[in-house]
Amino acid sequence: MTIFLSIALALSAAVLLIAHAMEAQAIREQVSGANGFVLFMAFYLSAGGSVLVALIAWIFGSFGLALGVLAFAVIWHITVFKLSTWALQRLIDSGKRA
Numbered sequence: 001m002t003i004f005l006s007i008a009l010a011l012s013a014a015v016l017l018i019a020h021a022m023e024a025q026a027i028r029e030q031v032s033g034a035n036g037f038v039l040f041m042a043f044y045l046s047a048g049g050s051v052l053v054a055l056i057a058w059i060f061g062s063f064g065l066a067l068g069v070l071a072f073a074v075i076w077h078i079t080v081f082k083l084s085t086w087a088l089q090r091l092i093d094s095g096k097r098a
Contacts, residue, residue, distance in 0.1 A: 008053045012046045
């Protein structure tokens with residue numbers, strides 16, 4: 001079960017990192033359009049995947065494990081969201097000064 005949970009976390013991190021990189025590149029190139037949509041959809045996909053991972057953990061593990069997975073997923077997504085938006089806002093602010 002540990003390997004499964006580690007793979008799920010790595011996939012979530014990869015999806016969110018790619019989405020953050022895409023948004024950062026769009027900001028650097030001053031692309032106008034659906035600002036933040038890619039990042040929003042990546043978080044939506046990752047959060048939905050976390051619910052499925054918790055369901056699988058409940059089926060093959062225990063209810064306590066599933067609750068732990070959900071609690072970690074909430075903390076994970078809040079932390080990554082705050083870091084990502086902080087970094088993107090910093091990038092935006094640095095562009096305004098230039």
